[in-house]
Amino acid sequence: MSILGACGTVAGELVRFSRLCYDRHLVGAAGGNLSARIPGSDAFLVTATGVSLRDVALENLLVIDSSGKVLEGPEGARPSKETSFHLAIYEVRPDVSAIIHVHPTYATVFAVQRRLIPAITISAQLKLKQGKLIAAAAPGSAELRDRVAESVKASPPDTSIFLLTSHGMLAVGRTFSEAFDCAELAEDTAKIACLAEMSAPSRHPLAGPMRVVDLTALLNERIQCYPTDPPFAKSWHVDFAEHGVYVSKLQMGAHSGTHVDAPLHFLGGGFPDVAEFSLQKLLGVTICLQRLKNPGEDLTVADLEGADILPGDIVLFHTGWDLRAGSPAFFEGEWPGLQPALVEELIRRGVKAVGGDIASADSPAAIAAGAPAHKLAGRAGMPIFEALVNLDQVAGRRFFFMGLPLKLEGGEASPIRAVALLPDLDSAINSSLKG
Numbered sequence: 181m182s183i184l185g186a187c188g189t190v191a192g193e194l195v196r197f198s199r200l201c202y203d204r205h206l207v208g209a210a211g212g213n214l215s216a217r218i219p220g221s222d223a224f225l226v227t228a229t230g231v232s233l234r235d236v237a238l239e240n241l242l243v244i245d246s247s248g249k250v251l252e253g254p255e256g257a258r259p260s261k262e263t264s265f266h267l268a269i270y271e272v273r274p275d276v277s278a279i280i281h282v283h284p285t286y287a288t289v290f291a292v293q294r295r296l297i298p299a300i301t302i303s304a305q306l307k308l309k310q311g312k313l314i315a316a317a318a319p320g321s322a323e324l325r326d327r328v329a330e331s332v333k334a335s336p337p338d339t340s341i342f343l344l345t346s347h348g349m350l351a352v353g354r355t356f357s358e359a360f361d362c363a364e365l366a367e368d369t370a371k372i373a374c375l376a377e378m379s380a381p382s383r384h385p386l387a388g389p390m391r392v393v394d395l396t397a398l399l400n401e402r403i404q405c406y407p408t409d410p411p412f413a414k415s416w417h418v419d420f421a422e423h424g425v426y427v428s429k430l431q432m433g434a435h436s437g438t439h440v441d442a443p444l445h446f447l448g449g450g451f452p453d454v455a456e457f458s459l460q461k462l463l464g465v466t467i468c469l470q471r472l473k474n475p476g477e478d479l480t481v482a483d484l485e486g487a488d489i490l491p492g493d494i495v496l497f498h499t500g501w502d503l504r505a506g507s508p509a510f511f512e513g514e515w516p517g518l519q520p521a522l523v524e525e526l527i528r529r530g531v532k533a534v535g536g537d538i539a540s541a542d543s544p545a546a547i548a549a550g551a552p553a554h555k556l557a558g559r560a561g562m563p564i565f566e567a568l569v570n571l572d573q574v575a576g577r578r579f580f581f582m583g584l585p586l587k588l589e590g591g592e593a594s595p596i597r598a599v600a601l602l603p604d605l606d607s608a609i610n611s612s613l614k615g
Contacts, residue, residue: 183243183252187218187225191238194225197280197356198236206282206363207233212348213260216356217270217277222246226266228257233282246271261320268329269352275337278356280363283348286370291343294529295488297370304369308362311335312485316345341366395568395581395598397437397505404510406539409433434593438567440585441541443558445592446551451558454591461532461563463582466494466600470575473499473516478543479536480519484526491530494581498571502537505569510539517543518553527560535565535583565598574600 194216201207201214212233215226227233228240242253248263260266266279290297296313299305312331317324328350331342340362342350349366353359397403403412410433418427435441440462443451471483479497489495497516504510518534518541526534534541534557541553541564557564565583580601585594 183218183221183223187221190216190218191225191241193278193356194227194241195236195238197278197360198227198233200360201280201282201363202232202234204364206280206284206367207348208283212280212282213262213266214281214356215260215263215266215279218243219277223251224267224270226259226263228253229260230258262324264320264322264325265328268325269332269350272329272333273337273352275354276352278353278359280351280356280359281348282351282363284363284367284370286374287343287349287367288346289374290370291348292346293488293490294345296343296486297341297366298373299369300373300376301369303365308341308365308369309336309339310366311339311342314342314344314347314350316347319347389603391602393570393573393579393600393602395438395570395574395583395600396596397567397569399432399437399595402506403437404506404508405433405436407511409435412436432595434588434591434595435566437595438565438569438583438598439593439595440535440583441554441558441564441566441593442591443561444590445558446554447558452561453589454585454594455587455589457563457585459584461561462584462596464492464494464532464580465490465578466496466581467578468496468498468571468574468576468600470498470572473501475516476514476543478517478519478546479522481521481525483522488578489526489529489531493531494533494535494565495526495531496534496565496568496571496574496581497536497538498575499537501539502567502569502571505537505567510567514543514545515539517541517546518557520552520556523553523556523560527556527562531562533563533565533583535563535568537568537571538566540566565596568598574602577602 194214198214201212210230210232213227215224217224224244226242226244227236228242231240240254242257242259243251244259245251262281269276269279296310299308312335314331315327317327340352351359351363401412405411412432415429417429418425420426442454444453469487471479499516501515516538542551583596583598585596588594
């Protein structure tokens with residue numbers, strides 16, 4: 181008897197749930213794929229490429245080994261191009277015997293936004309076990325296989341749902357019934373969450389009463405400047421006692437205190453100065469990620485894990501380095517910098533500006549190596565905000581940020597007044613009670 185003939189129950193379940201996925205609108209056209217571990221063997225069942233889940237039948241299923249080699253199936257048929265990540269899941273999750281990969285509309289909305297599905301219902305809170313978001317990679321690629329395996333392996337053992345960035349959803353289980361129930365719950369929850377967000381009052385950070393958080397360091401003679409930069413100094417050009425009016429004179433470097441760097445800083449002529457920045461790049465919806473670091477620890481791509489970053493966002497990092505602000509320690513030791521791979525990932529995600537409470541976007545070692553973070557951001561036209569303070573007050577939040585420089589022609593940098601605008605919940609609650 182053939183392998184397929186010997187596993188009729190599992191094969192029949194694969195066919196039934198393939199068609200259910202299509203009928204319940206978890207997938208359309210020829211998208212999606214299912215697979216199963218064949219009990220008592222080292223072989224697997226998988227749907228064929230180009231076959232709609234609507235048309236899956238016993239006659240077009242394939243039996244493959246753990247390397248993806250076809251052992252049985254219709255002549256000329258090929259396994260789904262995503263077979264490699266199915267096999268990778270079976271390897272890292274021995275408890276899994278059924279895998280469903282589909283592209284349901286509402287769950288994919290969150291996958292496109294690089295967000296997990298909000299568990300806003302009681303059922304979701306009790307039963308929806310989501311794993312780490314799987315980063316985007318080309319369908320059928322070894323890179324996607326490796327990213328799926330990494331996310332599945334790193335997630336708790338009871339995890340049953342995984343979103344693939346811009347690429348739908350994976351559901352895993354001991355049986356197809358178990359995996360399918362999880363997939364339906366995830367899609368129903370995603371639909372409710374989408375409709376709830378659409379019907380809710382505006383989520384824009386400027387909607388309603390606002391609270392202002394000053395993210396700017398105080399400028400005075402005690403401000404710490406980069407060791408090779410000119411110190412800050414203020415003197416009276418016109419004295420009140422003598423002339424009845426004060427007029428001050430400021431002497432300082434463009435990087436004094438809280439400031440923004442322009443591409444001109446490390447890339448030279450031909451690249452924009454601070455006056456050439458579009459104002460839209462210097463203000464907007466912002467997310468602040470709290471990633472506390474010790475001296476010598478850079479910010480890495482791993483620090484974006486689970487972050488709700490959307491195209492057009494400004495991303496700020498609170499590392500705790502601002503505790504040194506106003507003391508010589510601010511520019512001593514190895515402050516955290518942005519690793520080049522992190523900057524590249526932010527650019528890929530459509531982030532328009534980056535910054536934090538750090539002394540510089542490049543650590544001292546990275547500056548000595550040519551300041552790669554500054555150069556990558558500069559070539560992408562991204563402003564870099566440095567030496568921000570009070571980010572602990574906005575960490576983990578979305579808010580409206582403004583970091584406006586002087587309109588300084590030829591300026592490679594400029595001090596800024598940086599502020600965060602957040603919804604004032606106390607005022608909103610009081611207004612609601614009065615209403």
